[in-house]
Amino acid sequence: MKSLFGNAALVLSIILILSCAGKEHRKPSGGLEVIDDLGNPVLIDSIPRRIISLAPNLTEIIFDLGAGDKLAGNTLYCNYPPEARYVEKVGDLLTVDFEKVLSLKPDLIFITVEGNRKETFDKFKSLGLKVFVSNPRNYEGVKKSYLGIARILGKEKYALEKIEMWDRLLDSIRNKSRGEKPKTAMLPVELKPLMLAGKNTFLNEYLEFCGLVNIADDPLINYPVFNREEILVRNPDYIIILSDGKLKTEDLLDLYPEWKDLKAVRNGNVIFADRDLYSRPGPRFAEAAADLFNLLHPEESLRYPER
Known part of the structure; x- marks a missing residue:
């Protein structure tokens, strides 16, 4: 069974978008x-x-x-x-x-x-x-x-206005996140095996807009699989889990008991986010970035503007 990019084993794999797209x-x-x-x-x-x-x-x-x-x-x-x-x-x-x-x-x-x-x-x-x-x-x-x-x-006129709104919101998120001491994060797309969103993915951009540094920093692999020891070595400050709302930190520790020693777990920085909102590269991209910013900064409330 082949996908359009010839790899059904990793449904999340994405090839480079051509520069002529949308012309x-x-x-x-x-x-x-x-x-x-x-x-x-x-x-x-x-x-x-x-x-x-x-x-x-x-x-x-x-x-x-x-x-x-x-x-x-x-x-x-x-x-x-x-x-x-x-x-x-x-x-x-x-x-x-x-x-x-x-x-x-x-x-x-x-x-x-x-x-x-x-x-x-x-x-x-x-x-x-x-x-x-x-x-x-x-x-x-x-x-x-x-x-x-x-x-x-x-709908081109409407789309251009909407894109301008997204750009303003993302600029605001990036500006609010500047000046903070960089924190590291990992964002799994699968837990078994432990597959992380890499640097060349739209999921990584959520981290970047919010000032986080991705521990999956291999530029050649979009969704690398990590072994258990490597996660302990890289020891992220934040773990961001995309779920349907049913997962808890205890469930993660059942899978990986050694994570109890990670900074993210010790400091209560395991964040559970809406899988559908974050995993679909579409019109809610900026909304997802704003949601992550608010989860990272509960003392603030960055509002996603209505259309």
């Missing part, structure tokens, strides 16, 4: 040509009326742009905003019901490099379906995908 120009006929994140031109003759999203972050983008009513289908994992739960389901990230997709008669399908399979992309193309591939590997990538999708949906 567009008008065709002589008046149509719009948008370049997706794989460098493929996607010709849009008119604003799509029926679209399908095959990833939760793309579903969030579409709803955030006020185009949720155009969603004819999405995946079982698309649960935000709440309205996304009631859209017709066409499968999960890796398994798609192609008959269902065809029956929905989509004008355009949005898929991702992360999670969706190359075979899915190829099948859609063989069926003559129009596909836009997104690959938001970092904050800049989030903005490119958001703006590219906004252009397709006729």
Whole structure:
């Protein structure tokens, strides 16, 4: 089973986003040509009326742009905003019901490099379906995908205003975090095996915006697997756990009893954060960064502005 980037073993692995992502120009006929994140031109003759999203972050983008009513289908994992739960389901990230997709008669399908399979992309193309591939590997990538999708949906002005708001909020977080003595952190994406978000990931950017130094500092591996001894050696000041709200520090110590000696555990600096909020590179990226800042600084309250 292969993903679009040829590695199903690590669903979270993400390839470098191409510099041409999100670019567009008008065709002589008046149509719009948008370049997706794989460098493929996607010709849009008119604003799509029926679209399908095959990833939760793309579903969030579409709803955030006020185009949720155009969603004819999405995946079982698309649960935000709440309205996304009631859209017709066409499968999960890796398994798609192609008959269902065809029956929905989509004008355009949005898929991702992360999670969706190359075979899915190829099948859609063989069926003559129009596909836009997104690959938001970092904050800049989030903005490119958001703006590219906004252009397709006729929401470019709104998207530019929203991106400006995100930039202001993230600048505020970065400025508030400056001047503090740097603290180290680790952010696991899996606990068994212990796989951490590395330097070249959008998850790492949450740490950087909040002034934290990632202990997973190998620039060549996006999601390195650490052995137990190495965690004790690097001894992070903070441990940030993405969960569904059920995990507690005691659960971590059941898995790794030796963590009781880590600075993060001794000082009560184990932070549990909303997995869905943090793990989807989409319109809630800045909100997640603000949430982490507030969790790190409970004495302050950095408010995420309303749209």
